Every structure is written in structure tokens, then in C-alpha cells.
Amino acid sequence: MNRDDFPILKKDIAYFDSSCVSLKPQEVIEAMNSYYTEFTACAGRSSHAWGEKTTSEMEKSRKILADFFNVKQKNTIFTRNTTEGINIVAASAKGTVLTTDKEHNSNLVPWLRLKQREKISWMILETNETGIQMDTFESLLEKERISLVSVHATSNLDGMSLPVKEMAKAAHKHGAKILVDGAQAAGHREVDLKSWDVDYFACSGHKMLGPSGMGLLYVKDPEALEPLMLGGETVKETWLDRYELEDSPHRFEAGLQDYGGIIGFAAAAKYLEKIGLSKVEKHCQAINEQITELASAHGLDILGNQEAKLRGSITSVIPKRMKIHELNLLLSKSAVYTRSGAFCVHSWFNKHNLPGAVRFSAHLYNDESDVEKAKEALRKLKGIL
Ligand SMILES: Cc1ncc(COP(=O)(O)O)c(C=O)c1O
Incomplete structure (x- = not known):
């Protein structure tokens, strides 16, 4: 095909080896190159024509990706990869986090470290050959006062998918939030985050035909999440004794971004949608x-x-x-x-x-x-x- x-x-x-990194169609390569050959500049800062073009292409790309996942632009944050997205969420985590026993290190090590530092409690939900036992999941939610469920949508180990939409419903019923590691789902099947109704969703552009080193984090309630990194672009104003944070998504995107990567990532979403x-x-x-x-x-x-x-x-x-x-x-x-x-x-x-x-x-x-x-x-x- x-x-x-x-x-x-x-x-x-x-x-x-596409679960590791997918190949890129010509359209993505060209979109990415256009930034380097036609209008290289910073977004949101320089008012010359190339600067304005970079700003508008960046926000156009955000809109394409937000539409691709059926969410809003202010909830769509550019990252380097799934790992970064999960770490941003982990940095604000409290209470008891529940993961499965089949998570990628990106959705394991951040929780293990927090547990070792006694910042969170951490529990494991067993998987089996059909996925998970929904009743075991529900009873853990009921008994253990879970604050965050953090699970893969599709496993990179065996390709099995979890019923994340039902899991989100159950998590919310018991007052827990849910973070979905969408690394292996994005670009492989329809991902409608509005209908999934998850709190966070992290994925990698390089696994969905986009440029390497590009990712996305969806955050349902950005005001409730601390940015992991601060610096240029994340603030509206600074004084020597305080700062005022930018609105989302910019408060989460510290420093100059990978503009070519962002534009190429959106081209990948457009390409997938076309097919x-x-x-x-x-x-x-x-x-x-x-x-x-x-x-x-x-x-x-x-x-x-x-x-x-x-x-x-x-x-x-x-x-x-x-x-x-x-x-x-x-x-x-x-x-x-x-x-x-x-x-x-x-x-x-x-x-x-x-x-x-x-x-x-x-x-x-x-x-x-x-x-x-x-x-x-x-x-x-x-x-x-
Ligand atoms: C299920 C899953 N989660 C997380 C990741 C980490 O993705 P990245 O290295 O792009 O951050 C991968 C990468 O293979 C993955 O398959």
C-alpha cells in the first residue's frame, strides 16, 4: 500500500521495525525541508516574514494534529516523544499510580523513581493473553484509592491493545485520572481522544510516519498540570522576583522548538488521514x-x-x-x-x-x-x- x-x-x-521507528513518506520529508529551505526562523518572537511564517506554520500544524486526535489546540502540547510526555505528567503525580506489568520503560521507570523517592505509591495490574481482567481493575480502583492509571493503549511487546475507553470510564467513576501511552496506537488506528475521554495521552511522531524526535502530549486540564521545564516561551512576563506563566500549550513548550519536525509531524497526520x-x-x-x-x-x-x-x-x-x-x-x-x-x-x-x-x-x-x-x-x- x-x-x-x-x-x-x-x-x-x-x-x-516500525514499532521502533516508522519510515517517512516523501510528503513528510518535503514538509520538514520547507522550513529549512524556505523560511527558517523562531516562532512567536520575530516579526519578519520568515518569523511570521514559522509561527503560523507551527500553529497550523498544531491544529492539524489536534483535529487528528479530535481535541483542541490549547490541550495539544509538542514534545520530543512519548517518553517526554509521560515524564511531564509524572512530575506532578501524587497519591497511588496504577500501571500494568507490561509497560515500556518510559511508562515504568518514571513511576519507579517516584516510588523510590516516596513521592507516590505504585501498584501493578496484571495482564494476560487477552489483555486485562476488567473486574480486577475495577476492584483495585475501588479498594486502593488510585489517583492515576497509566497504561499503554497497545503494547509494543506483543501488539495487544487494552480497552482504554472503558478503563477511562471506570477510572473516572472512582475519582482517578488516566494517562494513556499511545505510542503504538497513534497512526495505526483511529484515536478519538474526545470519545476515549482520557486525561492525558502521549505519543511519538516518529512511530506514525513523522520525523524522528517529535511527540505530542494531550492534556485535558492543562491548568492542573505543572510544566516540567520553564524558560523562553513559557512565560508572559518576568520580573527579578516573579514570573507569569503563558497559557497552555505554550507554558509547556520551553525554548526554541523543532519547527521542521512539527511541520513534518502534521504532514504525517495529513498523509495518514488521506489514506x-x-x-x-x-x-x-x-x-x-x-x-x-x-x-x-x-x-x-x-x-x-x-x-x-x-x-x-x-x-x-x-x-x-x-x-x-x-x-x-x-x-x-x-x-x-x-x-x-x-x-x-x-x-x-x-x-x-x-x-x-x-x-x-x-x-x-x-x-x-x-x-x-x-x-x-x-x-x-x-x-x-
Ligand atoms: C508502548 C511504548 N511506549 C513508549 C515508547 C517510548 O517512545 P519514545 O521512545 O518515542 O519516547 C515506546 C517506544 O517504542 C513504546 O512502544
């Missing part, structure tokens, strides 16, 4: 089903639910005989790019006493030719996997 829009794919690689998120979702699922069939045919153990449809665009496998890094290397020698290791979810692998896995993660540019390459690469390894 639309493979020709991705100039890097002229290299004839079967790229299955249609439900088409993207179905396409990735179809590719993932074929990868699952291949993996099963070669006797590889698949993490998470065995039903490919439930794993969106991710199939993580463990070979029976070969080491995971060896399999990853041999695949890459056949021009099939996957990722091996713990995918920053070390805690889950440690809990299950597993060595890590090899992950195939697809996006809209993957097609039959990639599946064929994977098939051929695995065929060569038959008998030693």
Missing part, C-alpha cells in the same frame, strides 16, 4: 496475519494472543533452538529488518524468565513482497530455528 511514497524503500528492504486510519489498520492486520502464519509454520513461539487479529501489527517470536539476536542478524542478512531484545519492556521478560524475542512490526508500506522476503529468509533457516 503506497510503498512508492516512501523513498527509502527503493533500497529493497523488508522493513519490519484513512481504518484502511491502515486493516492492511497492517492482514500483513501481521501472514507473518503469524509464517512464524507458526516454522515452529516459532509467538508472544501474546495466538489470534493474529488481536495483535494489530506486531508478531514477536522466540525461536526454540537459535538465540534471538542470531535470528535477528540472519534475517537482516536476507534484507529483512526486525528487532531483537526486550524492546524496553525488560521487566515483563524478567518476570516471565524469558530471554527477549524477535519482533516483526508492520506499517502501511509493508506488502506481499516483504512477506515473501521473510518467507524466503525463514525457509533458509528451516531446521535450525
